[in-house]
Amino acid sequence: MERGVFEIVDTESLVPANHLLRKIDAAVNFNEIYDMVEPLYCTDNGRPSVDPVVLFKMVIIQHLYGLTSLRRTAEEVSLNVAYRWFLGYRLQEETPHFSTVSYNFRHRFTSETVDQIFSWILMQMVDAGYVAPGVVFVDGTHIKANANTKKAIKLEVPVAAKHYAQELMDEVNADRVAHGKKPFEDDKDDDDATEPPASPKKKRDNTSKKKLKKRKKEAKKKTVTVSTTDPDCGLFVKGDHKKQMAYEAHTVCDVHGVVLEVEVTPGNVHDSVPFDDVYDRIVEKFPDVRTFVADSAYKTPHICKKVFDDGRVLSTAYKRPQTMKGGHEWWKYVYDEYYDCIICPEYRVLNYSTTNRDGYREYKSDPKVCANCPTRHLCTHSKDCVKTVTRHIWADYVELAEDARHTPIYQRAYKARKETIERVFADAKEKHGMRYTRYTGLAQVRNWVKLKFAAMNLKKFAKWSWRDSSNCPYTFIISFILPKFVRNPSCA
Numbered sequence: 001m002e003r004g005v006f007e008i009v010d011t012e013s014l015v016p017a018n019h020l021l022r023k024i025d026a027a028v029n030f031n032e033i034y035d036m037v038e039p040l041y042c043t044d045n046g047r048p049s050v051d052p053v054v055l056f057k058m059v060i061i062q063h064l065y066g067l068t069s070l071r072r073t074a075e076e077v078s079l080n081v082a083y084r085w086f087l088g089y090r091l092q093e094e095t096p097h098f099s100t101v102s103y104n105f106r107h108r109f110t111s112e113t114v115d116q117i118f119s120w121i122l123m124q125m126v127d128a129g130y131v132a133p134g135v136v137f138v139d140g141t142h143i144k145a146n147a148n149t150k151k152a153i154k155l156e157v158p159v160a161a162k163h164y165a166q167e168l169m170d171e172v173n174a175d176r177v178a179h180g181k182k183p184f185e186d187d188k189d190d191d192d193a194t195e196p197p198a199s200p201k202k203k204r205d206n207t208s209k210k211k212l213k214k215r216k217k218e219a220k221k222k223t224v225t226v227s228t229t230d231p232d233c234g235l236f237v238k239g240d241h242k243k244q245m246a247y248e249a250h251t252v253c254d255v256h257g258v259v260l261e262v263e264v265t266p267g268n269v270h271d272s273v274p275f276d277d278v279y280d281r282i283v284e285k286f287p288d289v290r291t292f293v294a295d296s297a298y299k300t301p302h303i304c305k306k307v308f309d310d311g312r313v314l315s316t317a318y319k320r321p322q323t324m325k326g327g328h329e330w331w332k333y334v335y336d337e338y339y340d341c342i343i344c345p346e347y348r349v350l351n352y353s354t355t356n357r358d359g360y361r362e363y364k365s366d367p368k369v370c371a372n373c374p375t376r377h378l379c380t381h382s383k384d385c386v387k388t389v390t391r392h393i394w395a396d397y398v399e400l401a402e403d404a405r406h407t408p409i410y411q412r413a414y415k416a417r418k419e420t421i422e423r424v425f426a427d428a429k430e431k432h433g434m435r436y437t438r439y440t441g442l443a444q445v446r447n448w449v450k451l452k453f454a455a456m457n458l459k460k461f462a463k464w465s466w467r468d469s470s471n472c473p474y475t476f477i478i479s480f481i482l483p484k485f486v487r488n489p490s491c492a
Helices: 020-027 032-040 053-066 070-079 081-087 098-108 111-127 165-178 208-219 275-285 303-307 395-406 408-419 422-431 440-468
Strands: 135-145 152-158 221-225 232-237 244-253 259-266 291-293 314-317 334-337 341-343 351-353 362-363 388-392
Touching: 020 053, 020 081, 020 440, 032 053, 032 111, 053 070, 053 081, 053 098, 053 440, 070 081, 070 098, 081 221, 111 440, 135 408, 135 422, 165 351, 221 232, 244 275, 244 422, 244 440, 259 275, 259 440, 275 303, 291 408, 303 314, 303 395, 314 395, 314 408, 351 388, 388 395, 395 408, 408 422, 422 440
Parallel strands: 135 291, 291 314
Antiparallel strands: 135 244, 152 221, 232 244, 244 259, 334 341, 341 351, 351 362, 362 388
């Protein structure tokens, strides 16, 4: 084979007609990116910049093909003819350096720009009829952070207040008043409050109030493991899994696997914490959402109340109650709504005692009756012979979710998780390199994840548009779930 031979080559003929990048180029008009990034550039100062469309296309190539870094992407772009064709570069033309791409996405393109790109691709899919938001699937997946677990320290941090704390406290106080109890006082930190000086003749009793204040302060703090390499990530431990520093991508998709929304948090944040923000954004974008499908981690009183109060349905899995090991089953304690009491397995009554700050009504037994109970060892180990059963003031909403779990249509919707949201996570990690990240900091990781899902949506959009334009009939795999929420599979 002779080398160094001069030859005229047509790059257009070197790229196959059915190549993925050809499908993407035919599906969307990338010139719309200019309008999004125009305020970020100066027109009368500085050196000429690299075309922003080229920068975004390089990042799309990175996420489409699961390339590990921008350095590797720049190398592949310079060698791959299809990549050069997609960017609009000739074979002899020098492609952008990876540092240029990295600098722009770190210092010029903000999170708002990434959100615009994500929404732009998603809205084109909506306009084309490829999105079915009637039933959405919610779940989170962990992404290994660029941090070493051995380079971490223990820190005592304040416990983050629940965003619905005031709503819960108002209902707790209303419930206490309805039961003839005194409402709780304001639980705000009163360190700055000035106390009256003690009388010199009488020694102040500083045991009760000060000890109570100290207990409250200690209860508002927790010890966490913080990485010195990337303080924004969190220590993730689940089951027998090895401990690792990670982020978590809380994702929402439809029945076709189109990612509708994503929120990135540290790996030690529970799935239910960012649900409110994700829920509000989804409902704002897609008011037609009627069903949220999620696993048991989202089966909390607040989430159930939020979803069902809006006239929507939460389809979730069975969540095993936490009961005493070797004791009575949880279902043997029956709640009587009319008399507002609990019936124990021995058909004794546990009367209402109080409603605590966490929103749980406490029902306690009569110690005189429990002292002579033949099954007390299966019920409680209390020295006072008192059995306490709690029930949340929003437990009725949890029961609505439990009723939906036994409904055939929602059972089918929940079974579709493995073909929708779980499939999205599997593809993202196996095909698109989302198993771990080389970025540090929550903002950079969030942009990285959102661009990756944007590329995955773009891939689906291009393939479906190409298939429709070729007059090839097709059907979606899970159209049997809820036909009324699935678009017409006939060719456009």
